[in-house]
Amino acid sequence: MCGIIAYTGRRQCKDLLYQGLRKLEYRGYDSAGLAVLADGRIEVVRAVGNLDSLEKELAGNGCTGASIGLGHTRWATHGRPSTKNAHPHLDCTGKISIVLNGIIENYQELRDQLASEGHKFASETDAEVVSHLVEKHYDDDLVDAVRRSIDVISGHFAFCVIHGDHPELIVGARKECPLLIGVGEGENFIASAIPAFLSETRDVMVIEDGEMVVVTPESIKIIDLDLQPVEREVTRVSWNAEAAEKGGFETFMRKEIFEQPDALADTMAGRLPESGGIVLEELAIPNEELAQIDKVYIVACGTSYHAGLVGRYVLENWSRVAVELDVASEFRYRDPVLSPTTLVVGISQSGETADTLAAMRQARSQGAKVIAITNIMGSQATRDADGILYTRAGLEIGVAATKTHVAQIAAIQLLALYLAQIKKTLGSEELEAIIAELKTIPDLMREYLKNESATHEIAKRYYQQPFFLYLGRGVGLPVCLEGALKLKEISYIPTEAYAAGEMKHGPIALLDKGSPVVVVATDGHVYDKVVSNIEEVRARDASVIAVATEGNERINSLSEDVMYIPETSEMLSPLLSVVPLQLLAYHIAQLKGCNVDQPRNLAKTVTVE
Ligand code: F6R
16 A cells, blocks of 8 residues: 655656645555655655645645655554654655655564664654665665665565665665556656656556666666666556546546446457457466366455455356355465366456455465456556456546446456356357347446436435445345445445345344345346345335336335346346445445545555555
């Protein structure tokens, strides 16, 4: 987590760094700060809270005249959010400054050692040890000092350093956390993510794991840990700066919900050719090997895990393959039974989630084939996998995932259909019928989104309720889990999501007169069972808010409120049924006055365990 940016060039850097941080705010917003270097002096400005606080702090402060500097937006791990714990950090002399994303696992040991050598610490953070380590090893050569510091650090990190005696130089280093270079003319950027410099340049160089980078306004040198130069191509990204703006929507989350039809269409594009069948080029695992797969193991976290849960149903149903699934933080510390005929699918929109990456690596070391489903090109997940299946949802800024989620569901559906095609577990007519229907979903969703007022009205009736229960069966269950997660994370209302058939084994005790119970009751082979569960809810005088399939009039007499979605076959229905639940959560959170784009305590990219 945390976002870092560094600039060296000819322009005044204060505003460039600040604007870059604005684009990185989704990575953490507990505190933020800048360090700029002019006339051999480093000036640091920091503030607790999101970028608005830093903006106020900067307004009353000079920081002008510098054309090299660092910026940081923090998601607190070691040390509570406070000004002294905000980055950038300095060494004892005030000549060295660093910004860091990641965790220094042996920081306590390093800190004790450095303190015993006379270093004075100003914060409670793990990151500050890096500035003192660089100070300790510095002997006129900043690159060497950084290199020697890396030797004693364990953990995962990306950091950048400047020094008062090197007026144009930034040294960066990367181990497992993302770090990229924005290549300009007479100026260069280093940052955790492309949006930080996208308005200035679209030319990007990726820094790989275990590499350092030495940057001045006119030069970029990537080196390995033996200080040997590494060749790296410059890639031109197709995103434009507008993609990182709200485009007329009041929040990023709302914009991204409305971008879902495009995210779906783009994720399918080129993979479902007119000639029929499925083409998944980036998978890079030969069909003969895929034909031998007898178990799929899905690992992911949070919303991505919920997409994985949908995957279980479609993989079992279409590809007739055994499916196991675990949250990555559990999988990595278990002793899962894997073999060369196991296909492990790691799902991560960011491609940087520490637990998911660790689970994928563990699976690979046990000989399983690993596929990454991710939204970010070149992310770490793509390097820890044998094959890749990109979701093409575009940049997602809202911390609560929406469009990447539906794109993940589509991606895993494509994978299931692809395996079915190879294993011939679906007849070609059946396969083509599913494909034909899948292609219609973006338009159905587009139409649905034109009529969101019903969801808004429902939100108005219930937003002051203290608790929501979500129930579903079959493919409706992951949809409930996702709906409940969305509501709790952006509105802070406690929620519980349960398999509807399990309700009577405990959660039913929570129900009281008027308790809102959201039930996914879309058409499918368990619909009648869900109706029985609705009756159980009604018998406790609770209020049913149903998600149902258009044309189902009967559900009206069983529910206080209904959110209708267009008719689809059961296995494709989660693509649509999750949308009203996203909107319900969105409107409730807005009515409660919550910041939906930046829910408290969360971060978009979770690069810590
Ligand atoms: C919730 C949400 C998180 C992420 C989770 C995994 O809205 O976004 O639960 O899904 O942190 O992130 P990725 O997909 O980047 O691995």
